[in-house]
Amino acid sequence: MMVARRHALPSELATWLDAHAEAIDTSAAHASEIVPRLARAGLFRVGVASSLGGSGGTTVDAIEAIAMVAQHSLASAFVFWGQRTFIEYMLQTDNEPLRARWLPALLAGEHAGATGLSNAMKYLSAIEPLQMRAAARDAQATRFALDGALPWITNLRREGFVVAAAFDRHDGAPPAIFAVPHNAPGVTRSDDLDLIALRGSNTAALTLTDTELDAGSLIDVDARAFLVRARPAFLGLQCGMSIGLARRALDAVALSSPAVRTALADDANALRNELDGLSARLYEGVTCGAFVAKPAAQFELRIALADVVDAAVRLDVQAAGGRGYLRSTSATGTARRSREAAFVPIVTPSIVQLKHQLAQARRCEAA
Known part of the structure; x- marks a missing residue:
């Protein structure tokens, strides 16, 4: 099995994340700082070819970078995921002028780059229809009027963003994916959603009303084909959040008192071994491209990693004991990690949606 190289975060970034993790989770006070700080640490360049302005490496290296951030702050890792996933779309698009426009x-x-393709991923799995519509303004389909709403998108920085969204076409052509800038006419960002955690992630709803863009903003003219290619990276980068949070929870157990460590050692060791095994399988599948043809294998890994996160955070709570339940000791991060873990099963595609997909696949195989 493949084992990815692990690197430490730059100390300045790690220190800042540790100092502000609670505030990033519970308020928007530092929402504007996350993207610039991650960028200064060079994290958005990980897994991007040097010829395109990156620092080299692979998608697996980018997953590991997200996991490193998640060990300090899941909200910051969530922002990182949104930015890096949009960057991935720019790497995979055939629209070179669009890439040149946005990637640097x-x-x-x-x-900020935001992935508004959660609805599209559910559309790809036949869970729900597309919520956005595109109508060609001319016979040559060089200009489009875009309408619709997406209720939940992360990394919609008020300082400026571009969001990827999939649109049904009125002219019989396949659904298409556009890059929609924040300042296009008819684009409206809501106030931040009233989340119970991850409140510094610039998560809001987006509405488009007769927003006109030309064909130069097309990420791909065939949303379904593009999503099939992009989904392994979309999900793989997302799994980095689970990997990092589970590692940090288990590290907290390892730092507890000798008596507590002894009592929880068997469970902690078993979870760490399971986490390492699942991570290796994920990295192997992303690297060799197996998940393009066999998405169910990646769905199963995403579900299994969520289970590991849940179990690891429960051990974290047990190790902290009553101390972790006191507001005055919030610096331990136990309560925050419990809130963060509650998000892992519901981030799109949610665990329920993935289990539904797997059940459907099994029924089809049986038939």
């Missing part, structure tokens, strides 16, 4: 600013953290 995204890598430098000068602009």
Whole structure:
């Protein structure tokens, strides 16, 4: 099995994340700082070819980078995931002028990238229809009017963002994916959603009303084909959040008192071994491209990693004992990690949605 190289975060970033993790989780006070700080640490360039302005490496290296951030702050890792996933779309698009337009600013953290394709991923799995519509304004389909609403998108920085969204076409053509900038006419960002955690992640709803873009903003003219190619990275990068949070919870157990460590050692060791095994399988599948043809294998890994996160955080709570339940000791991070873990099963595609997909696949195989 493949084992990815692990690197430590730059000390300045790690220190800042540790100092502000609670505030990032519970308020928007530092929401504007996350993208620039991650960019200064060079994290958005990980897994991007040097010829495109990156620092080299693979998608697996980017997953590991997200996991490293998640060990300090899941909200910051969630922002990282949104930015890096949009960067991945720019790497995979055939629209070179679009890539040249957006990629440098995204890598430098000068602009936020948001993946509004959660609805599209559910559409790809036949869970729900597309919620956005595109109508060609001319016979040559060089300009489009875009309408619709997406209720939940992360990394919609008020300082400026570009969001990827999939649109049904009125002209019989396949659904298409557009890159929609925040300042296009008819684009409206809601106030931040009233989340119970991850409140510094710039998560809001987006509405488009007669927003006009030209064909130069097309990430791909065939949403379904693009999503099949992009889904392994979309899910793989997302799994980095689970990997990092589970590691940090188990590290907290390892730092507890000798008596507590002894009592929980068997469970903690078993979970760490399971986590390492699942991570290796994920990295192998992403690297060799197996998940393109066999998405169910990646769905199963995403579900299993969520189970490991849940179990690891429960051990974290047991190790902290009553001390972790006191507000005055919130610096231990136990309560925050419990809130963060509650998000892992519901981030799209949710565990319920993935289990539904797997059940459907089994029924089809049986038939």
